[in-house]
Each structure stands twice: as C-alpha cells, then as structure tokens.
Amino acid sequence: MPFTWRDLLDILLVAVLFYYLYRLIAGTRALNLVRGVVVYLLVWLASSLLGLSTLSWLLGNAATLGAFALIVVFQPELRGLLERLGRAQGPKAPSLVLEELLLGLARLAERRYGALLALERRTPLGEYAATGEVLDARLSARLLVTLFYPGTPLHDGGAILRGDRLFAAGCVFPLSEAQMGLGTRHRAALGLSEVSDALVIVVSEETGAIRLAEGGRLSPPLSLEALRERLKGVVHA
C-alpha cells in the first residue's frame, strides 16, 4: 500500500495527541504510573515472545484487574485531567493565583514575616509535603499571611504550592551545603532548588527582601514586578 497524505496526517495527529497527553500528566503522580505501565507491558511482551506461558498468562490476567484498580486509585488525577482538557479550550484567564501570590508576598515582606514557599513544577515534592501538614487549600494572600504569622505552629518551615493549591505547610526542605554565609531559611530554599526543579521563594524576616532560588542559585532581592515577570509562566489558573 502506498504511503499517502492520510497516513502522514494520521501519524502527525497521533504524535500531537501523545505530546499533549504527556504535557497533561508531566509532573503529576500519573507520570510515574505511566512509566510503570510501560515497564509492565514490556515485560509482558517479552514473556510472550520468549514463550514463558505461565508468566505471560499471569501478567495478562493481572492487567485486567490492575486496569480497574488504577481507575479507582487515580480517580482524582483522571478527574483533574478531564477538567484541564475542558479548560484548555477556553481563552486564557489572567492568573488570579499569581496576583494572590504576589499580594501575599508583598504583605509578608512589608510586615517582615519570614516565609519560604516552593512552587512545584515537574519534580514531585510529595516527600517534602509529607514532613509537614497537607492543607490542599485554595491559595489566597490572606492564607499566606496567616500561615507565616510568627509563632503559629505552621509558620516554621516551608510551604508548597502545587498548581493553584497551597498544598502543604510546615515542611522541612533539604539544607544546602553551599553559601554558608546564609541563614537556614535561605539555605533550605537553595537546598530544595538543588535537588528539584522547584522555584523557591524566600521572604527574609530580617530585611523583608524577597528572593528566588532556582537550580541551586539564589537571586538578588527582587521587586514585585520582577517577580511577576519571573513567575508568569510558572503559576497557572
């Protein structure tokens, strides 16, 4: 059969579909799941090619059960995915979350409340969230100021922003070995940015300066405008 423009279109559409699927699940718990499923399928395929009938029978039957189990376990992710699919079609709304975040940071800086906030990207920060308190609350400026109010049980440690949710607070981040001249809040921001792709924002209790750690580097103090520019592509919804 000759290769026609229909085949080319077919291949292109499938490639685009996979690309968007990957973008939807990248950075979520589901990405590890997809990797697991691919390994499972490869072992299954290899076992049937090699004629290992018992193993291939076992994997084949477990797959049917597993598919149902996955739908139940990943129900929140599936729902989120469908919601994001629906949203992707509408025009982009201005990011209310970004504005709330900037307003919260401005108030923290003005009042000299020390704060540490990691913006999760592709590297899942679940292991650090587990060291604190999971809140999974809608982000607002008032929530940020309340969280970092000195003396409250959750003000100590770092908070984690996942998408448009303030996911966890009071978390312990890894301390950086570098930059020994810095205090521990700034070293924790640097440390987390060394081991993940998170953007980590620090508000200094002493000076009110807002700095950003990314990829093991700490920025100089940033104005709100500079911060807005830096966070534009990162904070969604």
Ligand SMILES: Nc1ncnc2c1ncn2[C@@H]1O[C@H](COP(=O)(O)OP(=O)(O)OP(=O)(O)O)[C@@H](O)[C@H]1O
């Ligand atoms: N490993 C860590 N993970 C998360 N937060 C931490 C960690 N270590 C320290 N902190 C936070 O940093 C606070 C101490 O900040 P410290 O004054 O030592 O830092 P700093 O970098 O000098 O910041 P500041 O300019 O705000 O004083 C702690 O009360 C705690 O909230």
